[in-house]
Amino acid sequence: MPLLIGVALVLSLLIKTFLAQAFSIPSDSMQNTLQPGDRVLVDKLTPWFGAQPGRGEVVVFHDPGNWLPSEPASPANPVQEVLSFIGLMPSADEKDLIKRVIGVGGDTVECKGTGPVKVNGRALDEPYVFPGNTPCSSDAEFKITVPKGHIWVMGDHRQASADSRYHRGKPGGGAVPVDDVVGRAFTVVWPVDRWDWLSVPDTFEQ
DSSP: OHHHHHHHHHHHHHIIIIIEEEEEOOSSTTTTTSOTTOEEEEEOSGGGGTOOOOTTOEEEEEOSSSOSOOOOOOOOOHHHHHHHHTTSSOOTTOOEEEEEEEEETTOEEEEOTTOOOEETTEEOOOTTSOTTOOSSOGGGOEEEEOOTTEEEEEOSSGGGOOOGGGGTTSTTTTOEEGGGEEEEEEEEEESGGGOEEOOOOGGGGO
């Protein structure tokens, strides 16, 4: 039994490092696509083969520079620390975010008034935007050419998401370095009644 447990732990660690990792959704910013408390699996394999984040994908990324408030993390007990280490639960001091990729390096992304969002002059049809929200807000109009090696991200709950629009005064003009991307969230695995694939919306096929 100890040997089996040891093998299971090693396999879990290898899966977390090279294949996939579970992340917990902490906020309302991706509703209704994702709800607070949902667990998603993030693909960590394809980036090893040079895959880059694509338009329309939902990605997890490290805080690129003070996007998250600086709050002391709650101390984790030894069991939580072990489970975090092997990827079965998020780390207590995790500083990661999850948003949808709207533009990639070289794209011109813009929005005036309440929308629509345009990428390289093409208006996006965004049925995933939270009901009652507008694609943009008049207090956060923008037009940016995304720097090479970066992505422009926005939450699906547009009026409750402190995304790229609200960090334009920081390095990158609000764009997130690709090097900070952990991977693409490709499925909701928990709770079981919310299991779903996180596919790329058809509008990005333009």
